[in-house]
Amino acid sequence: MVRVSLVLVALVFALPCEASAQSRGLFRWRTRSWRVPARVTAASTAPEGSFVMPAEFERIESIWMAYPVFDPTDESPVRAVQAEMIKALVPSVRVDLLVQNQAEEKIVQEWLKELRLEPGRVRTHIVPHTDIWLRDMGPIFLKNSAGQLKIADFRFNTWSYNEESHPDAVTDEAVDRLIARQLQLPFVRTQLISEGGDREFNGRGTLMVTEAVELQRNPRLRKPEIEAELKRMFGVKKVIWLKRGVADDDLTYKGKLPGDLFTVLTTGGHIDEFARFVGPSTVLLAAVSLQEAMDDPIARITYERMEENFRILQSATDQDGRPLEVIRVPVPSPIVVTMDEQDEVYKLLQKLKFEDGTVIAKGSSIKTLLAASYLNFVIANDVVLVPSYWKEGRAEAVMHKDEAAQEVFRRVFPGRRIVPINPESINTGGGGVHCIVQQMPASSTR
Numbered sequence: 001m002v003r004v005s006l007v008l009v010a011l012v013f014a015l016p017c018e019a020s021a022q023s024r025g026l027f028r029w030r031t032r033s034w035r036v037p038a039r040v041t042a043a044s045t046a047p048e049g050s051f052v053m054p055a056e057f058e059r060i061e062s063i064w065m066a067y068p069v070f071d072p073t074d075e076s077p078v079r080a081v082q083a084e085m086i087k088a089l090v091p092s093v094r095v096d097l098l099v100q101n102q103a104e105e106k107i108v109q110e111w112l113k114e115l116r117l118e119p120g121r122v123r124t125h126i127v128p129h130t131d132i133w134l135r136d137m138g139p140i141f142l143k144n145s146a147g148q149l150k151i152a153d154f155r156f157n158t159w160s161y162n163e164e165s166h167p168d169a170v171t172d173e174a175v176d177r178l179i180a181r182q183l184q185l186p187f188v189r190t191q192l193i194s195e196g197g198d199r200e201f202n203g204r205g206t207l208m209v210t211e212a213v214e215l216q217r218n219p220r221l222r223k224p225e226i227e228a229e230l231k232r233m234f235g236v237k238k239v240i241w242l243k244r245g246v247a248d249d250d251l252t253y254k255g256k257l258p259g260d261l262f263t264v265l266t267t268g269g270h271i272d273e274f275a276r277f278v279g280p281s282t283v284l285l286a287a288v289s290l291q292e293a294m295d296d297p298i299a300r301i302t303y304e305r306m307e308e309n310f311r312i313l314q315s316a317t318d319q320d321g322r323p324l325e326v327i328r329v330p331v332p333s334p335i336v337v338t339m340d341e342q343d344e345v346y347k348l349l350q351k352l353k354f355e356d357g358t359v360i361a362k363g364s365s366i367k368t369l370l371a372a373s374y375l376n377f378v379i380a381n382d383v384v385l386v387p388s389y390w391k392e393g394r395a396e397a398v399m400h401k402d403e404a405a406q407e408v409f410r411r412v413f414p415g416r417r418i419v420p421i422n423p424e425s426i427n428t429g430g431g432g433v434h435c436i437v438q439q440m441p442a443s444s445t446r
Contacts, residue, residue: 020251060380070430071425080425090117137172149440199230209239210245244308273375275375
């Protein structure tokens, strides 16, 4: 039997890269194109099976981030959110920050001085990149029992918005290998297309993924083949397949949501938007109330998907056959943003070929539904960064949901600092604070 808590308020194999569309990576916003070697030399020297992906709630050495390349809209300054994140993180963990070149590195160093951080808590690394989503295209660190690290290198097709051969996909797909070379770490490659935002580990041998995402990225592979490769890469014993993600994370080119709303170049259902391990046998799962489902057709879609995922988790067990505890967390109140041709996300949406035949007319404005989630949070040793959405002028219901979510986090992370962060500028680009970081486990060699 599964133990359930409920808190409600009124996500075969090896070749390099190829798929399709126009990414929430917003790659076309760059003012220049970076050339990255197709192959970066480094070798995997340790057997794959001896390395595993530690849980995020375990001790880590640093958090990796990338300095932003653009802002999704004129009113969405990504750097401001990153500044708040870095200030909250550095008392607990070092931050490793990617920059494009030496010129940008000087700009970033001046910016970091303005933040008045403790010296040495942020290191910069020159690594060409087209976007900030390091959870997906950054280094995936594995660790063995001796405390040694290596990097898992997956293929990347910008969430199926582009072909793998697109220059931006090639640039971002090389980020993890360039970092491996800088850190002098070995890496292991796979032909599987998969992003870090669609993988959740309990650190004991169990992995959760979203079926809709993994199958969409690898249409030529069957589920057992994908599962076998995930087990090989991560040294896990058990894979739990949840079905679909929240509606506001649906692939944008699939078409509009009810109410004439667009998603914002989102992933198609990454698991870090709706289901997260917070302990070896404890999972936080997004929840929509029955009343919300009755009042809002988009909420109804998410409600049906999350209840199906809940039923899967009710009957699921961990790697040792033990039941999971599932704690439900409310989804945030919907945040709708009107965009026009002054906004960068709008420009990319206008270029998409929508499967439902939608065409965004020149000069028109559109309404977008942000990819907001309380479960897109960051754990970094003794601090947890939790999304928070209330601000002056918003309904009290938004505040109540923030408070309910924070209460869950205080309960599941006793003794850790819970720091609310408003992530809307990042949500506007299609992800959240967890999507722009990648943790590096504590090791015995660094």
